[in-house]
Amino acid sequence: MRRDSVGINEHARRIEQVLQHQLNNGVTHLLLATLASPLNLLKNYLKGAKQVMESGKQGKLPDSCLGGCLVEGTFMNPSCCGCHNPAYVYLPSWSLAQKLVDTGAVQILNVAPEIGDEADALDVVLKAKEAGVVVAVGHAKPHAVMLRKAVDAGCSYVIHLGNGPTGSSWKSFNDGGMMEEALRNDYLTVSIIADFIHVHPCLLRDWIARKEISRVIAISDQAFATGLGKRKSFEVFGRLGKVSDDGSHLLAVDSESGESSKMETNRTSEVAGLFGSCISMKQIFENVLNLMFHAMDGVYIRHHEGQCLSDAIRSAISLCSTNPARLLKLDHHCGDVKVGLDATLLLVNVTERKVRPGDTWFGCMWETYLDVTLEKVIYHGKVVR
Structure with missing residues (x-):
């Protein structure tokens, strides 16, 4: 059609x-x-x-x-x-x-x-x-x-x-x-694509520090909202794109050559144009949680201390839920866990593990990683997953 x-x-x-x-x-x-x-x-x-x-x-x-x-x-x-x-x-x-x-x-x-x-x-x-x-x-x-x-x-x-x-x-x-x-x-409230590909994590941490937690929203920019399926390439309103080899992101494709619009080299900072992410909001929450939990060096700010686990969870909730609800003036009934708000909750399990050889490049910064597993989705007091 x-x-x-x-x-x-x-x-x-x-x-x-x-x-x-x-x-x-x-x-x-x-x-x-x-x-x-x-x-x-x-x-x-x-x-x-x-x-x-x-x-x-x-x-x-x-x-x-x-x-x-x-x-x-x-x-x-x-x-x-x-x-x-x-x-x-x-x-x-x-x-x-x-x-x-x-x-x-x-x-x-x-x-x-x-x-x-x-x-x-x-x-x-x-x-x-x-x-x-x-x-x-x-x-x-x-x-x-x-x-x-x-x-x-x-x-x-x-x-x-x-x-x-x-x-x-x-x-x-x-x-x-x-x-x-x-x-x-x-x-101004700013949103950030927290897939660790669109923006380097060190810069994300700097920007969050400058804006403060209350003025930042974490988004996925997920291009295919029902998942990639077996899709490897696509066209949207005359613009061509393809899925990266590892399936982590989408690349723009030149309409004439059929190749990525800017090809990576080993000697320049020019990289292929991005067409969106392939990441879910559960993964965004996990990324923000790790970003705030671990001590790390920034780009413009020399060093950021890590938050304790409870504070890091609170920060991730703010970026993924509370702050978007406030922007849209929905914070009177959702976006947080408070008496009087909707009983719409996610139950998750957070576990800390050592970074394994072969893990993605964030292992260069962190010795451990927090994994988030979604256990239940409660919507208006009813378990829907």
Whole structure:
């Protein structure tokens, strides 16, 4: 079936498959991110998501796990599109954004404030916030002063810091770039892809220290939300990709040569472009737990002391659950374990083991590793796994 011919009901059916897979793996509330895509398809997808959300309000599982969508690719900076197709990127305008927001499925809207007319871009930020949407900046490169204007208009979130790509400038003009302002601006919550591939763990630990635990969200950026299956290569809206040899991540592929868009060499820092991760949120939680538990050296910060196990667990819960709930204004009923909140819990077993020869490269930093095993998923007081 052609993507542009997929109807609302079919989108809803596929979304339910994603939600069931994620629920089975311990994800009880999530947003689905959209790529830069043809507008008719995007609107149908959002309407399908809204249909699922309405079903979820009646208590149906897994539909009630869907919180809505993050419109990521539509208003990004095309020069920072990463693996999105720039042919489907549009200049920010409220007339277009409103059509998406009016579907009722958009919870987060990504806007690059530096493209197109400044007044139009800031108008989208302002009106989207007034409509109850969280406004984000990602796949963008505004200078710091421009980003502050977006924050003043209502932007509060940065999508996958360091990836996308994220614009950066070490020079003093306009007080630096987006990367620098995202780290120092306390009004911005940032998300990080904590698969240890998109961003080096030493940098992640530095960024968490700079932003503090309460302003960081750990995400998976999982491209195929029901798993890879036997997939080895794929095409999404005219962009080609393939699964890495070890199955740990996805690579962009050049449409002419059929090879990775930038081939690794032994002598440069140029590596193949990434197309997303293959990691689950259970693994993200495990990664963050290890990141905070172990003492380690940073890049910009010389050394980070490790947290005790209970504090490291608390930090991982904050990045994976509490902070996202606060961003989406859901912390009055989920995101933590407190009297009065929903009885939606994951029971996990944490065991510490010695790093074995042949383990992934994190063994160079850590002598032990914390493994997390998902034992039970409790949703609104009912065991569902």
